[in-house]
Amino acid sequence: MSGKEFSDFMSHLRAEKFTFTGELEPEKTTDLTRVIDAAKKLKGYVVACNVTDNPQSFGYVSSLAASYVVQRDTGMETIYQLTCRDRNRIALFSDLLGAAALGIRNVLALTGDYTTLGDTPQAKPVFDLDSVQLIRMIRRAVDEGVDLNGKQIENPPKFHVGGGVNPNSKPLEPELVKLEKKITAGAEFIQTQVVFEIETAKRFLDETRKYRVPILIGIFPLKSYGVAEYFDKTVPGVRVPRELLEALSKAKDIKDKDKRRAECKRINLEYFANFVKEIKKTTEAAGCHIMSVGYEEIVPDIVEAAK
Amino acid sequence: MIITEQKPMEEVSGMLKPFKKILIIGCGTCSTVCQTGGEDQVKQMTENLKRDGKEVTAAVVVETPCDARILRRDTKKLKREIESADAILAMTCGAGVQDIVEHLGKMTIPCLNTKFLGRIERIGEFYERCRACGECILYETGGICPIVRCPKGMLNGPCGGMYDAKCEVGGYQRDCAWVIIYNRLKDLGMLDLYRTIKSPRDNSKLNVEPREIIWMVGVNK
Numbered sequence: 160m161s162g163k164e165f166s167d168f169m170s171h172l173r174a175e176k177f178t179f180t181g182e183l184e185p186e187k188t189t190d191l192t193r194v195i196d197a198a199k200k201l202k203g204y205v206v207a208c209n210v211t212d213n214p215q216s217f218g219y220v221s222s223l224a225a226s227y228v229v230q231r232d233t234g235m236e237t238i239y240q241l242t243c244r245d246r247n248r249i250a251l252f253s254d255l256l257g258a259a260a261l262g263i264r265n266v267l268a269l270t271g272d273y274t275t276l277g278d279t280p281q282a283k284p285v286f287d288l289d290s291v292q293l294i295r296m297i298r299r300a301v302d303e304g305v306d307l308n309g310k311q312i313e314n315p316p317k318f319h320v321g322g323g324v325n326p327n328s329k330p331l332e333p334e335l336v337k338l339e340k341k342i343t344a345g346a347e348f349i350q351t352q353v354v355f356e357i358e359t360a361k362r363f364l365d366e367t368r369k370y371r372v373p374i375l376i377g378i379f380p381l382k383s384y385g386v387a388e389y390f391d392k393t394v395p396g397v398r399v400p401r402e403l404l405e406a407l408s409k410a411k412d413i414k415d416k417d418k419r420r421a422e423c424k425r426i427n428l429e430y431f432a433n434f435v436k437e438i439k440k441t442t443e444a445a446g447c448h449i450m451s452v453g454y455e456e457i458v459p460d461i462v463e464a465a466k
Numbered sequence: 467m468i469i470t471e472q473k474p475m476e477e478v479s480g481m482l483k484p485f486k487k488i489l490i491i492g493c494g495t496c497s498t499v500c501q502t503g504g505e506d507q508v509k510q511m512t513e514n515l516k517r518d519g520k521e522v523t524a525a526v527v528v529e530t531p532c533d534a535r536i537l538r539r540d541t542k543k544l545k546r547e548i549e550s551a552d553a554i555l556a557m558t559c560g561a562g563v564q565d566i567v568e569h570l571g572k573m574t575i576p577c578l579n580t581k582f583l584g585r586i587e588r589i590g591e592f593y594e595r596c597r598a599c600g601e602c603i604l605y606e607t608g609g610i611c612p613i614v615r616c617p618k619g620m621l622n623g624p625c626g627g628m629y630d631a632k633c634e635v636g637g638y639q640r641d642c643a644w645v646i647i648y649n650r651l652k653d654l655g656m657l658d659l660y661r662t663i664k665s666p667r668d669n670s671k672l673n674v675e676p677r678e679i680i681w682m683v684g685v686n687k
Binding site for chain 2: 248269270272273275276284286287288289290291292295307323324325327328329330332333334336337339340343344352395396
């Protein structure tokens with residue numbers, strides 16, 4: 160791991176402060192107002208925000224452009240997500256140099272969802288590199304100032320590179336060994352897939368303590384019963400706990416919109432504030448990654464309540 | 467074996483439209499096993515074409531139409547039929563079609579879709595097992611090919627789209643190649659092969675060097 164610190168996010172992790180990150184999702188638009196507004200709502204509560212790269216293979220405005228504009232207009236530090244699905248190694252490298260030139264300092268290197276899951280299933284899937292290879296490419300660019308073929312980069316990029324992992328993975332063993340490879344390749348932080356069950360998170364953190372790498376546990380506040388049900392049914396391996404699902408189901412019957420919203424918020428707050436508190440108190444997790452696209456209003460409360 | 471499927475008859479008829487006299491060539495090897503270009507299918511196709519008002523100048527099953535020597539041998543006696551035909555209908559894989567094109571010089575129409583290099587469990591049950599990528603890594607993966615069995619061609623383990631040892635692509639029906647590889651290497655006591663980070667593949671030869679092998683005396687042995 161590089162000793163240098165290029166970002167506030169990494170400074171927080173190295174100082175072993177319990178760190179929150181948020182998530183921004185650029186959409187099918189050229190207007191970045193919504194993303195900027197979301198970033199403003201999260202500012203002061205999360206240290207940095209991930210900016211998703213065509214999530215679930217839906218063609219959206221570039222994560223690089225959005226990462227840059229968010230940093231420029233809000234001062235919110237971004238974690239630029241970069242997937243291997245849409246770019247060969249030349250394009251990945253080129254976008255990374257561009258990101259560095261635009262002042263982006265954190266990158267989350269991902270493989271990416273398969274093309275046929277999205278809204279342009281006819282696209283050619285690239286996957287020229289995989290996430291482990293992408294992490295290593297970035298690491299070498301930063302540490303040695305060279306590209307994949309060892310050619311010198313003038314003024315090498317300054318990045319902290321991270322990887323993803325799925326604690327719900329079944330079986331978990333191959334996923335854990337792959338995590339080990341990401342860390343060997345040079346990942347300096349890890350952000351996990353959504354976890355709802357505290358026991359799953361704890362078991363996972365226990366298994367991965369030996370790697371001595373900062374891990375942020377992913378959480379996903381559920382704005383409504385509809386979101387919860389969708390999540391429960393369509394995201395494989397992620398089950399929304401029954402009690403949470405039932406509580407939200409009851410709240411759905413409240414006629415008054417504001418009261419319904421407030422009740423949902425109360426339920427989420429109770430669940431996730433406790434979840435985060437428990438993680439903070441009983442594990443060595445570096446923090447939590449809050450995925451709250453479209454539900455930014457809950458983040459300040461979770462962060463405050465977990466203090 | 468090269469696994470093939472017959473094209474829909476409407477598509478074949480469409481391609482044959484401008485031609486009246488047709489010569490049919492089947493394949494005695496792979497297409498016979500796949501039941502797409504063997505004796506029975508060639509016979510059936512002859513009937514179909516006649517019903518469509520075509521004249522079939524000859525219908526023959528060549529043992530291996532992808533082998534120029536055999537193709538020449540088996541079509542030697544058909545010189546007149548070939549000459550009089552307006553087109554050849556090839557009930558062979560793509561390699562067979564092109565061998566016919568290169569050696570018989572006639573307008574040749576493919577009757578089959580070439581699907582993959584496969585393993586045969588039984589007739590009608592074929593599994594793709596090789597992408598003919600040119601750089602075999604089966605040693606490193608316990609004899610299971612991730613290039614062909616993982617949609618993303620991952621080289622370092624499963625992606626986040628694996629759940630319950632199944633693959634996100636196609637709705638969690640197929641087994642995750644990397645879980646199979648992991649389990650196999652574990653059983654073999656060779657998990658170190660999994661732990662080793664595999665470098666990106668070298669694509670520099672793809673489409674640059676022609677994919678051909680020509681033995682030259684004194685160079686290849």
